[in-house]
Amino acid sequence: MPDKDELNVLDVYHGKGLIWKSIINQSSKKINVLGIDEKGYDGIIQLKGDNVKFLKHIDLSMYDIIDLDAYGIPFKQLETIFNNHTLKKETTFFITFIQQYHGALQYKLLNYYGYSSKMIKKIPTLFYKNGFDKFKNYLAFKNIKSIKYYRINNKYYATFKINSCKN
Amino acid sequence: MAFPAHHRRDIFCLGNNIRRKREEIRENVYKYIYKKLEPIHGDNVPHGLASIELCNMEMDLMKSIQIACKGAGLKSIEELKEFQGEIKKLTPQNYQKLKNTILNNGFSAPIFIWLHENKNYILDGHQRIKVLQGLQKEGYKIPLLPVDYIYAKSKKEAKRKLLSLASIYGLGDKNAIETFIEESKLDINELINETNIIDVDRDIKSIDYDYIEENIKPFKRTHILLSFPPEKLTQIKPYIEKIIEIKGVEYEQASN
Numbered sequence: 001m002p003d004k005d006e007l008n009v010l011d012v013y014h015g016k017g018l019i020w021k022s023i024i025n026q027s028s029k030k031i032n033v034l035g036i037d038e039k040g041y042d043g044i045i046q047l048k049g050d051n052v053k054f055l056k057h058i059d060l061s062m063y064d065i066i067d068l069d070a071y072g073i074p075f076k077q078l079e080t081i082f083n084n085h086t087l088k089k090e091t092t093f094f095i096t097f098i099q100q101y102h103g104a105l106q107y108k109l110l111n112y113y114g115y116s117s118k119m120i121k122k123i124p125t126l127f128y129k130n131g132f133d134k135f136k137n138y139l140a141f142k143n144i145k146s147i148k149y150y151r152i153n154n155k156y157y158a159t160f161k162i163n164s165c166k167n
Numbered sequence: 168m169a170f171p172a173h174h175r176r177d178i179f180c181l182g183n184n185i186r187r188k189r190e191e192i193r194e195n196v197y198k199y200i201y202k203k204l205e206p207i208h209g210d211n212v213p214h215g216l217a218s219i220e221l222c223n224m225e226m227d228l229m230k231s232i233q234i235a236c237k238g239a240g241l242k243s244i245e246e247l248k249e250f251q252g253e254i255k256k257l258t259p260q261n262y263q264k265l266k267n268t269i270l271n272n273g274f275s276a277p278i279f280i281w282l283h284e285n286k287n288y289i290l291d292g293h294q295r296i297k298v299l300q301g302l303q304k305e306g307y308k309i310p311l312l313p314v315d316y317i318y319a320k321s322k323k324e325a326k327r328k329l330l331s332l333a334s335i336y337g338l339g340d341k342n343a344i345e346t347f348i349e350e351s352k353l354d355i356n357e358l359i360n361e362t363n364i365i366d367v368d369r370d371i372k373s374i375d376y377d378y379i380e381e382n383i384k385p386f387k388r389t390h391i392l393l394s395f396p397p398e399k400l401t402q403i404k405p406y407i408e409k410i411i412e413i414k415g416v417e418y419e420q421a422s423n
Contacts, residue, residue: 113387113388114387114388115390119392122394123392123394125421126419126420126421136383137386139383140383140385145382146380146382146383147381147383148378148379148380149378149379150377150378150379153359
């Protein structure tokens with residue numbers, strides 16, 4: 001967690017917000033969370049809808065933490081965030097990366113690694129191996145210098161910081 | 168053509184020998200089972216226990232599902248009738264967890280059934296039966312399953328009971344579960360693969376995960392994708408062998 005008394009969090013897969021609620025209860029910091037989720041839940045105030053659409057236009061400079069706790073690979077969301085010029089230096093990311101064995105990876109992510117879409121189409125499973133390594137390589141291309149993570153089976157929980165940004 | 172008399176005699180003798188041998192084996196099996204059960208139950212070995220033990224012995228000899236409980240009766244998996252329709256779904260992850268727990272801990276609780284018009288309707292145990300059927304397809308022999316009988320006057324009452332059995336009334340308390348796991352010295356990694364009492368992956372805060380901290384650098388590789396008919400491999404194999412000898416070259420092959 002960033003070393004600040006008050007933190008602004010953008011929770012991109014908010015759901016009912018249980019995880020952040022429990023963090024708020026256990027933390028001495030003041031944590032303000034803005035949630036985004038496809039579904040609406042009774043009594044929960046959040047941005048309802050497609051997170052990619054929100055991430056394109058939202059002012060990210062307000063947030064110290066961006067939480068992408070996806071059940072899958074939040075590549076599209078990351079791409080959108082990295083292309084958002086309001087993203088500030090030192091923003092901390094929390095990411096969940098889950099790839100089923102030989103589960104599909106986005107072509108665009110693989111393109112960063114040097115695989116052409118034509119090659120992937122030919123024999124996809126060959127290129128889907130070791131997805132997390134390819135994901136790390138993608139982050140490195142985005143100027144992320146280091147990453148901290150742990151793994152449980154095929155789930156990776158990772159955190160990293162933005163070292164530099166466009167603006 | 169008639170079978171020669173001396174051959175018939177030989178076969179008869181052989182048959183008798185096999186019969187004698189079989190009886191001898193059976194006698195030894197009984198002795199073995201009673202030797203195992205006698206210290207626990209004395210002369211009063213409960214009815215059915217010996218057959219469970221025999222099933223377990225049989226199972227030991229092949230891919231086995233161990234029976235680790237005793238019910239009011241025993242039924243074959245084929246005799247049990249599905250009764251709950253589509254009210255519950257078993258995700259692939261939970262199927263795997265349940266399978267792991269059955270394989271690791273044995274079949275540990277009787278199936279609850281409602282006996283009605285000579286049919287055994289399952290009131291509790293549908294998911295376990297689903298997993299056992301899967302294991303049967305994988306080549307496991309499923310022994311007779313322990314069952315307990317639940318009374319109901321009508322289908323309506325049975326369904327009502329099914330719904331109450333399918334309900335989970337207690338809410339998991341993270342702290343209590345954490346203490347329970349720690350005190351029992353249970354292996355958290357095994358529990359992750361066997362249970363879903365809570366999202367242990369994420370929620371137990373005291374687990375010391377092995378964090379990996381890594382510096383990352385971008386790189387690109389040059390990829391050459393070779394696509395050829397199978398019979399061509401023999402022809403190009405020497406060239407591939409030469410190429411992969413070059414330092415820095417990695418070779419990977421897709422399966423068909």
